[in-house]
Amino acid sequence: MQETPERKVIPATAAETSPDNPWPLAMLSQKLKSHIEKAPAAWVEGQIIELNKRANVSYLTIRDVDAEVSLSVTVWGSVLSQLASPLERGARVVAQLKPDFWLKTGRLSMQGRDIRPVGLGDLLARIEQLRQALAAEGLFDPRRKKKLPLLPHRIGLVTGRNSDAMKDVLRNAALRWPAVEFEVREVAVQGVNAVTAVIGALRELDADLAVDVIVIARGGGSLEDLLPFSHESLVRAVSEAATPVVSAIGHEADRPLLDDVADLRASTPTDAAKRIVPDVGEELGRVDQARTQLNRRINQLLEREADRLAQLRSRPALAHPEARLTARADDVARLGGRALTAVRTQVGRHADQLRHLRAQVRALSPQKTLDRGYAVVQLEDRSIVRDPEQAPDGTPLKIRVAGGDFAAAATSN
Structure with a gap:
């Protein structure tokens, strides 16, 4: 009796496949189709760069407006018939796309379920x-x-x-x-x-x-x-x-x-x-204008300062500066004369006072008393005799008179 070959168990997942136990190609395609069909439809925005119409279907290529990314899209005539105006190449659109996997050929395509032009207002x-x-x-x-x-x-x-x-x-x-x-x-x-x-x-x-x-x-x-x-x-x-x-x-x-x-x-x-x-040209004109204004301002300043200088020079103090010196010299001379007169008057007055005082002093001096005939009796020690008891008989005496001194001795009456 001939043995029946043992039937292989097909791996449940792609990770379990191997060279000895592969998947059938149809199984991979079916799983891909099943997985892709689970993807939801999405609205995208782009620009139509290719447009080919064939009978009741149109093939579009839509490119992203900001990146070099494009997709091929299949749109049925029933979708395009809803548009108010036909699509044109270069138009900006928003489209609802759903991925579709063609099982027989293994071709992935995007189905356009709805498409709408983006107007200027949008x-x-x-x-x-x-x-x-x-x-x-x-x-x-x-x-x-x-x-x-x-x-x-x-x-x-x-x-x-x-x-x-x-x-x-x-x-x-x-x-x-x-x-x-x-x-x-x-x-x-x-x-x-x-x-x-x-x-x-x-x-x-x-x-x-x-x-x-x-x-x-x-x-x-x-x-x-x-x-x-x-x-x-x-x-x-x-x-x-x-x-x-x-x-x-x-x-x-x-x-x-x-x-x-x-x-x-x-x-x-x-x-x-x-x-x-x-x-x-305008800048050069502005430079010339500024230069003209600057020259005018400088000339005005010089003229104004020259006038001020002329006014200052015309003042008496600057026109005849020696006048003030002459006036002050006269004042000095007058004050000098007054001072000299005052000094001379004071000197004369004090000279008279000095002569008067000198006469008084001389009138009160001992010499004047001697000149009137008075004498001064002195002991040998030069002390003045004021009492007779100071000079007993025989006491040597010195008599000073106006004309000079002479010696004497004391005697009783």
């Missing part, structure tokens, strides 16, 4: 909502605005490749100030790479210490073309820049969010060139 509403949110954070506060240098040494320019905006800025700036220098970064200013490219150029120029101001310039375009300049990432990058940034996007009516966060908004690239550098 885009404007989103921009306005972002504008209010960023303004609430203070990114548009005028106090954050940096002052532009009066005469920048080097200007950074971020613009499109060989664009009219770049030519306008370079030409008009050179006409106003021929010595101006530019550091130009030509990047994509439209499409999915625009935001990343502009931010990269901005940060590169901001890191260059020789760059004094940065201009982001782009010519006019539709609202969709200018959307990169309202992107939140670019707005925040400009707010973080240390170098002053000038926004020169589109025309006067265009108002991307970059205009609000920039340190200076120019209505056009040509206007930006006029506002970042002064006009050399």
